[in-house]
Amino acid sequence: MVFKNLVQDEEKFAGERFRSGQTKGRKREGASTVNLNHPLAANFKGSRRNMRILQYVFIALAVLCFAVPAFADGGSAAISLVPIGAGIGMALAAGLCGLGQGRATASACEALARNPGARGGLMIFLVLGLALIESLTLFTLVIILLKVK
């Protein structure tokens, strides 16, 4: 039902732009290749409005998704937040470790490209730096292993 309306809206807006006299399906004069009178450009405004309606629909659906289990639970047992916290902590640690290691590796690659002769020394410091960065993530892992039974 809703989607049918949306589709009709879209057609209406597209048609409006076409009928408005601004374009009559022919090329505007001049060198500009901006597609003001392209048929697809015509329904841009309408499609944005439709997108907003769709957004509201999906937000409402998402809220419903979370609301249903919450009501069904009835507040009988407390949910343990420990696994969630462990997951978030590990995800943060792993993601930021990835960023750090990526930066280190990228710099090492650049340095190697500029000066291939420095390979030996670079490798030592690259491996060392990667190990030191990685160990921070592993500290997080160890703390999680200690705390999550």
Next chain:
Amino acid sequence: MPESFALVRLLNALFMGVEVKAFQSIGLGPADAAQQAVKVNGALGLELLVAGGLIAFFVLVRLTLSVEKPNPAQQIAEVVHEGVGGLADQIIGHGYVRFQAFVTCIFLFVLINNLLGLIPGFAAPTTSPFVPLGLALPTFLYYNYQGFREQGPIGYLKQLAGPIWWIAWLILPIELVSHFARILSLTIRLYANMFASDMVTLGFFSLVPVGVPAIFLGLHIFVSIIQAFVFTLLSMIYLSLAVSHEH
């Protein structure tokens, strides 16, 4: 729970009685003493095995040293010697030969302990946190001893206190904490890496029991070598920092 390794059972049979008697001699009752006595576990048994194997290897190489006809053991020993020596030369610089025996032992011991985890039915000894701790503590003591020996007690304390005398009250505690944190970081890095590597293999084994875990055994080899390398490298860096003279 009976231990799975015959060596561990043998060690327990040999030393449990001695240990219980020692506890009884300091005044514990028989039941308490039996409870207090520490059993040898699989990790310690494997460690002893590795240590014995390494000593046998070194003795074999020393006895059969030959310039004319080097045997395979000597070839392996030469590869390890030159690899570690080159690395130490790059990092410690002049006078690295004194420390080479220690770092080579650390490297081989960590490497073989890590690689033991590849054999089905064996847990790598380094997946228990006490084995890396047992390696990190001697490293800490050794580099501090070398620092003291190289620079004298006053010189080493001066190095800890930093170059500017009136800010030493701030630098000294920070330096001490960072030195002791090295034990922690050496221990946990090795332990957590090997443990995580084992867990990954185990996790994929529980998902797909055929084929796929073999890939992660390859990853385990890679991680083992890298971690042994990093442990050695960090020992060398700590040594080089401890014995370096400031000019």
